[in-house]
Amino acid sequence: METAIAFIIVFGSLVFFHELGHFIFAKRAGIMVREFAIGFGPKILGLTKGETLYTIRLLPLGGYVRMAGEDLDSVELQPGFRLAVLLNKDEKVEKIYLNQNKQLPDMLFLEVEKADLEKGLYIEGYDEDDRPVRYRVSRNAAIVENGKETLIAPYDRQFGSKSVGKRAMTIFAGPLFNFILAFFLFVILGFWQGVPTFEPVIKEVTDNSPAMAAGMENGDLVTAIDGEPIESWQELSAIIQENPGKKLTFEVLRNGDTFTMDITPKEVTQKKVTFGQIGVTYESPVEENPWKAIPYGAEQTITWIKEILRLLGMLVTGQFTIDALSGPVGIYKATEEVAKWGVASLMNWAAVLSINLGIMNLLPLPALDGGRLLFFGFEAVRGKPVDRQKEGMVHFVGIMLLMVLMIIVTWNDIQRFFF
Structure with a gap:
């Protein structure tokens, strides 16, 4: 039980800071963040604050920041749609009701002829008396379907509307925050235990x-x-x-x-x-000098970055094989051993894992942050983005390959530790 708690705290902290990096820089860029999630799968806890839903999900194996404009995020109002709207005091649409049968006070029904919820922000159609109507849509309008509200995302609030630099920084910020977390953990250890010579x-x-x-x-x-x-x-x-x-x-x-x-x-x-x-x-030997804790944190972070890159180089050159890699089971077992040595050892282990997570995410592979940064690089060179469908297909294939790799390393871990 103690090992499970230690694993959840360590891995959860790494994921939290990684996603926090994406979240903060998305907000700085003016991108709407729809969800900040720790874990995958079914939702355990959820809290909506502002325009973002904060969730903890069942499987503690990662997390995500869902930004407006990504995946199947937007809702298109096709011609012929029957819907209802509520207007605010400025006579702009603030609620759009889909599949609405119940009449509410001040609700207006119409059949859509044309609508733009991203750039033009309007809805045109015919009311119940078959008269043409045109409504302006508020930037903060929400679509209500089956009791669930979803804010619309004007184009300038979407991920894809931002410059290459802002999008790249939003993606790079995740791994960057993993390095920052490792730095602070090493600094804390330097203050607490002294600086090793x-x-x-x-x-x-x-x-x-x-x-x-x-x-x-x-x-x-x-x-x-x-x-x-x-x-x-x-x-x-x-x-x-x-x-x-x-x-x-x-x-x-x-x-x-x-x-x-x-x-x-x-x-x-x-x-x-x-x-x-x-x-x-x-x-x-250790030197109890708090002034050296900060340079110690930087030195340790750089040292471990170099070491992990060296090991990656050995993997690429075939000096060791995929059998030497560890997945979640291996990390869990290693955390179990490290936890026996106390909180300081666990913090040091968390710092190393955080650096490892940051570097792995920066690898130029599809579906990873590094793969997305690679596409941004292509866009910067070409002067126009890669076709979204083609990029999406590349990332989908990458996700499938990563899942296969995860299954292989997990099976290796199971054989190594339980057979």
Whole structure:
């Protein structure tokens, strides 16, 4: 139960901030946001405030911001439609009733001949006495059908009406907010726990390991490998992992004296990925200086962005396969393990996941934010947008492929953890 709560809090926070980025920049651009949703599927909770419906949905595997002008958002009033309208004090239509049989005070019935609810904002037709009528439509008018109200979206409030720059920024803001969230989480950890120095100091040498065989001892400070200076544990770890089976020459500082030793990292394979280990553990010294928390947050964010991009590069070049990827089940199990180490470890894990979510969404693949940004790039170069039907078909195919990928990685997770 605790793991489920931790997973929902962590993953829910990442999704919330991602969608919050889209939401804020959509509002700044003047785009009508119809729904801000956390989760998919059936609605559990819903609250309408202003022109936006805020919902929590059953499946906590993502979220969305539904903007006016996207998908099948608009309602067209076709010639021959029978409808009723209510006018406001300015004699403009404020309510449009579809399938309305019940007569309400001041309600006017008509048969539509022509209507424009996006640019011209009018309805023309014939009243009950077959006389021609023309009504202006309020920008805040609502369509009422089967008791459900939906605000109309004038064209200038729709996503597609905005400049390429504003649309691109609205889409990019989701991943951007994931990076911002990670930055703030790392800053909080820096204030709370102190700022790690990341000095490459060996905490403990494991028995019967290559490091012990070479004479490495607890407390050794690694200063260079193969003549190249080492300034952080991350550098030390990366070199060891990238050189399984290759002899490396270490220079270490011990009690003021410098020692040189040759160590060959042993090959270790996990999740079909091979890397090197020499058999040492690490615990970074910390510096309790609140002024360093902010640069620490920035450094950690940049470091993890680089690391995740490096791993993506390894996936592209075939250095590890799709079997090494994890889906929701893998993230859930990892969260279960991390949660055992306390709130600070969970925050650090959330920050890394947030960066990962931001980068994954920026990949130039259909249906992802990066895929949409790619189409905006084409539009900027061509000077006109790509046909919406063609773009929609590309994104649909992308969604199908992503679903297949999700099924594959989820099945891999199930086999890995339960069989």
